[in-house]
Amino acid sequence: MPNTPIADTPSPPYYAAIFPSQLNEENTADYGDTAARMMKLAAAQPGFLGVETARTNELGLTVSYWESREAIAAWKANAEHQAAQTRGRAEWYADYRLRVTKVEREVAP
Amino acid sequence: MPNTPIADTPSPPYYAAIFPSQLNEENTADYGDTAARMMKLAAAQPGFLGVETARTNELGLTVSYWESREAIAAWKANAEHQAAQTRGRAEWYADYRLRVTKVEREVAP
Numbered sequence: 001m002p003n004t005p006i007a008d009t010p011s012p013p014y015y016a017a018i019f020p021s022q023l024n025e026e027n028t029a030d031y032g033d034t035a036a037r038m039m040k041l042a043a044a045q046p047g048f049l050g051v052e053t054a055r056t057n058e059l060g061l062t063v064s065y066w067e068s069r070e071a072i073a074a075w076k077a078n079a080e081h082q083a084a085q086t087r088g089r090a091e092w093y094a095d096y097r098l099r100v101t102k103v104e105r106e107v108a109p
Numbered sequence: 110m111p112n113t114p115i116a117d118t119p120s121p122p123y124y125a126a127i128f129p130s131q132l133n134e135e136n137t138a139d140y141g142d143t144a145a146r147m148m149k150l151a152a153a154q155p156g157f158l159g160v161e162t163a164r165t166n167e168l169g170l171t172v173s174y175w176e177s178r179e180a181i182a183a184w185k186a187n188a189e190h191q192a193a194q195t196r197g198r199a200e201w202y203a204d205y206r207l208r209v210t211k212v213e214r215e216v217a218p
Contacts, residue, residue: 005168006129006204016210018125018172020115020161052129054163054170059114061163061170063127069213089218095115097217101125101210104178108206109198 007050009065012103014049017072021060021096031092034084041080047071065103072100116159118174121212123158126181130169130205140201143193150189156180174212181209 023031042048047067054061066072075081088096132140151157156176163170175181184190197205 006131006206009206009208012208016125016127016208018127018212020172022115052168052170054165054168056163059161059163061161061172063129063170063172093218095218097115097118097215099118099121099125099212099216100214101212103127103208103210105209106206107208109202109204 007052007063007065009049009103009106012106014103015066015069015072016101016103017064017066018099018101019060019062019064019096021062022058022094023060023092024094027091030087034087038081038084041078042075045071045075045078047074069100116161116172116174118158118212118215121215123212124175124178124181125210125212126173126175127208127210128169128171128173128205130171131167131203132169132201133203136200139196143196147190147193150187151184154180154184154187156183178209 039051039053042051042064048071049065049067051062051064053063064075066075076085148160148162151160151173157180158174158176160171160173162172173184175184185194
């Protein structure tokens, strides 16, 4: 996946999709390319505000930021993303969660 | 920092503190030990539900989960945590954000 800096989000309220995942030990050949493609596709969606992602061997953690719940729902429903989600469930992920949250407060240095 | 699996969170609503950070290139000698100690201390706080963390060279991403906004505020006010926050701002972090969010919906496989 591409390196990402800290997302330059606006003043709250806005929305965050928290996506922790654990990969299977095998069958992850296409995963990296698809994940990079999804990052690019998400960034082109209406209402996208930014994304942060990091991965260790044990855990991947991606948080994407959105203007509204509707923008998250539209991204979930995107056809190419739907195909990637289907492959993710069937082939790549040993486990994951998707948590949809409302950002109420933000503190910066 | 210790490895963390996916957090075993309850049914929403609950709260998440999203903490992306970028470390300075120098002066980070004590950072790892302090971060590990903070993970342990957070886990002993009232209202703590779990934590997920991953770090690349570019970005650290830690999400902690809590029963209430008050539990997050109490953790922020913890004396040993306050001392670590002060060192973090002065020595370790080139940049960070703290985003307090309400988890409205969760999807699992």
